[in-house]
Amino acid sequence: MKISKSIYLFFLPGLFLYSIFFLYPTVSALFYSFTDWDGLSDAYQFVGIGNYERALTGDSVFRKTVGNNLKFMLMVVIFQTLTALAFAMIVLKNTKTNLFLRALYFFPTILSSVSVAFIWSFIYDPSLGILNQILELLGLHFLQQNWLGNSDIAIYSLAITQIWFHAGQMLIIFVAGLQAIPEDLYEVAKIEGASKWQTFRKVTWPLLAPSATIVIAYTTIQSFKAFDLVFAMTGGGPNNSTEIIATYIFDVAFRSYNFGYASSISVLFMVIIAFITFLQFKALRSDRISY
Amino acid sequence: MVNKKFSISLLLLTPLLALAGCAGESPDSSSESESGSEDRTQISFIHWRGEDKEVFDDIIAQFEDEYPEIGVDMNIYPSEQYQATGQRMLTDGSTGDVFTSFPGAQFEAIANAGFFEDLSGEDFVGNFDESLISVGEKDGQQLALPYQLVFNMPVYNKGMFDELGLEVPKSWSEFQEMADTLLENDITPIAFPGADIGPNQFMNSMMMNNAPDEEVFQKLQDGEESLTNEWWVKTLEDFQLLEQNGYIQPDALGTSQDSAMAMVANEEAAMLATGSYHMASLLGLNPDLELDLMAPITVEESEAEYEGINTATFMLAVNSNSEKKEQAKEFIRFLSRPEIASQYANETGQHLTVNDVEYESEVLQNTAYWIDERKTRFQPRFLITNAQVEAAVLSSIENVLGGADPMEAAEEAQQIVEENLE
Numbered sequence: 001m002k003i004s005k006s007i008y009l010f011f012l013p014g015l016f017l018y019s020i021f022f023l024y025p026t027v028s029a030l031f032y033s034f035t036d037w038d039g040l041s042d043a044y045q046f047v048g049i050g051n052y053e054r055a056l057t058g059d060s061v062f063r064k065t066v067g068n069n070l071k072f073m074l075m076v077v078i079f080q081t082l083t084a085l086a087f088a089m090i091v092l093k094n095t096k097t098n099l100f101l102r103a104l105y106f107f108p109t110i111l112s113s114v115s116v117a118f119i120w121s122f123i124y125d126p127s128l129g130i131l132n133q134i135l136e137l138l139g140l141h142f143l144q145q146n147w148l149g150n151s152d153i154a155i156y157s158l159a160i161t162q163i164w165f166h167a168g169q170m171l172i173i174f175v176a177g178l179q180a181i182p183e184d185l186y187e188v189a190k191i192e193g194a195s196k197w198q199t200f201r202k203v204t205w206p207l208l209a210p211s212a213t214i215v216i217a218y219t220t221i222q223s224f225k226a227f228d229l230v231f232a233m234t235g236g237g238p239n240n241s242t243e244i245i246a247t248y249i250f251d252v253a254f255r256s257y258n259f260g261y262a263s264s265i266s267v268l269f270m271v272i273i274a275f276i277t278f279l280q281f282k283a284l285r286s287d288r289i290s291y
Numbered sequence: 292m293v294n295k296k297f298s299i300s301l302l303l304l305t306p307l308l309a310l311a312g313c314a315g316e317s318p319d320s321s322s323e324s325e326s327g328s329e330d331r332t333q334i335s336f337i338h339w340r341g342e343d344k345e346v347f348d349d350i351i352a353q354f355e356d357e358y359p360e361i362g363v364d365m366n367i368y369p370s371e372q373y374q375a376t377g378q379r380m381l382t383d384g385s386t387g388d389v390f391t392s393f394p395g396a397q398f399e400a401i402a403n404a405g406f407f408e409d410l411s412g413e414d415f416v417g418n419f420d421e422s423l424i425s426v427g428e429k430d431g432q433q434l435a436l437p438y439q440l441v442f443n444m445p446v447y448n449k450g451m452f453d454e455l456g457l458e459v460p461k462s463w464s465e466f467q468e469m470a471d472t473l474l475e476n477d478i479t480p481i482a483f484p485g486a487d488i489g490p491n492q493f494m495n496s497m498m499m500n501n502a503p504d505e506e507v508f509q510k511l512q513d514g515e516e517s518l519t520n521e522w523w524v525k526t527l528e529d530f531q532l533l534e535q536n537g538y539i540q541p542d543a544l545g546t547s548q549d550s551a552m553a554m555v556a557n558e559e560a561a562m563l564a565t566g567s568y569h570m571a572s573l574l575g576l577n578p579d580l581e582l583d584l585m586a587p588i589t590v591e592e593s594e595a596e597y598e599g600i601n602t603a604t605f606m607l608a609v610n611s612n613s614e615k616k617e618q619a620k621e622f623i624r625f626l627s628r629p630e631i632a633s634q635y636a637n638e639t640g641q642h643l644t645v646n647d648v649e650y651e652s653e654v655l656q657n658t659a660y661w662i663d664e665r666k667t668r669f670q671p672r673f674l675i676t677n678a679q680v681e682a683a684v685l686s687s688i689e690n691v692l693g694g695a696d697p698m699e700a701a702e703e704a705q706q707i708v709e710e711n712l713e
Contacts, residue, residue, distance in 0.1 A: 149545025
């Protein structure tokens with residue numbers, strides 16, 4: 001089939017917008033990462049790989065933010081994926097109740113992140129918050145915590161909020177994936193006497209792997225970029241225990257006016273996300289199967 | 292053929308339309324420019340005080356009545372956004388002929404970028420209290436003029452103190468006795484909003500007499516001082532004592548300022564560890580409160596050099612890149628008139644750095660004595676010009692309140708300081 005050359009013109013709008021809003025900022029960040037630019041002055045000096053050296057060997061806060069981000073990401077990826085998958089299996093059939101429940105689970109996704117941060121900050125408040133009050137009412141006062149003020153658990157409290165916020169979105173992807181699995185495969189499994197677990201392991205999961213890949217990759221990127229929620233709920237505190245890479249980049253760029261260094265952290269941030277996503281794709285690819 | 296041409300035209304037009312849709316800024320703006328008036332010069336005034344919009348609208352209207360040849364376009368940005376993008380807007384001189392700056396890191400960054408017009412020698416500088424505007428000076432030049440004056444020290448329930456026969460403590464031992472008496476009466480001595488502004492406000496009064504040297508943070512940034520030295524370790528030990536003795540509420544690091552304010556308004560706590568700017572809000576929550584200000588004196592009475600903390604902020608400045616500098620200065624001259632400053636002070640409930648301001652509200656009148664009669668020092672936190680160093684200092688307080696040993700917390704923070712030495 002001969003393709004008209006004019007078809008390439010259809011790439012132009014996308015390419016133009018991509019270049020302006022993605023390519024140019026990315027190349028700029030890469031360029032400035034080798035400078036000491038303060039973000040304000042016209043003048044800057046090239047510092048070679050100095051910024052990268054500083055980030056990797058001389059910045060204990062950056063190292064802490066990477067650790068915090070990994071903890072946050074692991075908790076969110078594992079529990080958000082499992083929650084979304086479990087709920088998707090519960091509300092799989094297109095009954096009226098299930099349609100309502102899907103909408104209900106999806107509801108948090110349409111809220112603004114600042115609203116979510118405000119609601120959950122109130123829920124977690126140690127004296128006025130309803131979480132500790134409910135635990136008290138249930139006689140579970142030993143479980144009461146200083147949810148956002150205890151540096152040992154604050155990052156996990158934020159992860160719970162993130163899961164509540166986005167699990168509904170992932171649920172929709174899983175529902176679509178589950179509904180695409182042919183019903184006759186389940187019938188065959190049933191005739192063969194497969195248990196529920198065997199059916200899930202040998203039929204559902206392999207055929208759901210493409211959806212799971214999307215969910216896990218998207219959740220990973222989302223949890224690395226959870227800037228607004230973290231910024232609004234804890235600002236990175238207490239004692240940097242919830243500082244993640246995205247909030248640290250903001251601090252370095254806009255509070256310390258060190259755009260050069262912030263750019264180098266952004267580049268490292270991009271590399272970290274790309275590496276983790278690559279590993280996930282590789283791991284999940286081995287689970288894919290087609291019948 | 293026509294369809295093909297049409298498709299191509301549409302494709303080329305799409306990005307332009309998209310960009311056109313992105314054009315323009317949408318901050319909260321007022322005082323629209325009157326483009327019809329050719330002789331009129333429009334100046335841009337940018338700041339972050341959204342809550343002052345109404346009073347500024349009125350003041351700008353008065354200014355434009357008196358100076359019909361000058362119009363003022365006011366654009367207000369949320370403070371975080373202002374910190375992030377405010378200085379970028381000053382670059383080409385088209386925005387922010389008159390702008391405001393925070394003291395500390397932002398002032399330093401703008402000064403280093405050369406965006407401040409030197410105001411030394413302008414007649415209106417004399418309208419300000421000389422002792423309160425030094426924070427806007429750099430290298431002998433008056434680069435900015437702080438307009439607002441706040442006291443970043445605990446607000447206390449004076450009525451409650453009178454009822455319990457308590458006097459304002461003059462030493463650390465008296466402070467502890469006072470706190471014990473409050474505890475005996477089932478009152479939390481200090482409501483500390485550790486989840487947000489608590490550490491960065493309360494550190495000032497907690498350290499003011501432990502480190503009376505006002506250059507201590509400059510020396511720290513120059514590598515001549517250390518957080519592991521006596522002045523800061525003692526400050527952290529004092530914080531630890533407050534926490535261990537129950538002088539601040541349990542789970543303080545998870546408490547927001549709203550919750551802390553509610554504690555004081557409900558008279559569950561006697562002091563709010565923030566500043567004078569919360570007095571009006573507290574009275575809004577409980578009009579029966581009788582409030583005043585009190586900073587903890589963490590040394591013996593004879594060693595105390597300071598009684599409180601002041602911060603001159605909302606620093607008015609003229610953009611050095613502006614082509615309308617004279618008109619911009621005229622606007623600042625207008626704002627510094629005592630009658631205009633009085634209107635601003637009374638309608639926003641704040642003390643100002645302008646001379647001869649007449650305070651009408653009871654709270655402002657009752658606390659105005661802190662301006663002239665008490666020995667206060669400028670907020671030490673704003674003398675930390677490196678934001679990473681500031682974050683390390685504040686983190687060490689959070690670390691101690693989270694249960695860490697003061698010396699270990701100081702060492703950890705000092706390591707971050709050393710990583711950020713220039």
